[in-house]
Amino acid sequence: MSESTAEIVSFYEERYSEATRLDRRPQARLERIRTLELLRDLLPAAPARVLDVGGGPGAYARELMADGHRVRLIDLVPAHVAQAQAGTPPIEAAVGDARDLPELDGSWDATLLLGPVYHLQDRADRVRAIREAIRVTRPGGPVAVAAISRFAGPVDFAATARFDAHMLEESWRLITEGENIVSVGFTHAYFHRVPELLSECEEAGLADVVLHGVEGPAWSAAEAAVHGPSADVVFDAALQLARLYSAERDLAAASCHLLVTGTAR
Structure with a gap:
């Protein structure tokens, strides 16, 4: 296990609760x-075989299982896998x-890569992960x-009244470098520009690509308003x-997260 991989595992097992993240903030x-x-x-009609790569404790996997899909989850963090297996319903x-990926070529109806790409700081590793997701998905x-x-981090700091001189300096650095400095509070990560992400998906061989901004351009307004009378x-x-x-x-790019959808060639 590389030093960066070990640090990512340590971050999620010892310093951060992924299991509650999706309920904490706007x-x-x-x-x-x-x-x-x-x-x-995006997904085919249920029941489809869905591989959830980097699925954490299983927040999305359980929703898709409730929809009637057959889901298998793979994650780098042993604690996440244990949580997924121990939850209700238990997840494979x-x-x-x-x-x-320890999966056969074309063995899944759909594959989700909702976390790993932004924890890989080398472009070659990101392309390899996307290519693997394509490989295990049926044509x-x-x-x-x-x-x-x-741009998500600096905007988040501004919306939540945490922006200071250090964050301004970090914002300038991120414009050109994109790599997270672990001391800032997150673990090893890479933050994408839209053209970069599309280029990596193209290089990996993803077809019929569509780009989505997940939270939309007003997510930071919802964060700023969370304690006020107009929050809802x-x-x-x-x-x-x-x-x-x-x-x-x-x-x-005004969204916090980007989601590229496409099809396996």
């Missing part, structure tokens, strides 16, 4: 709602690396690839805009 609630809506539009899950089957926008009104407006502008490429 941004995360928007992420959950819109990701599920996009996946339900195993520890694995997105760059080298013509859907593949979903998630990334974090290059602003959140509802942010959700409506996320749906309306989902595939508007000019606005995609």
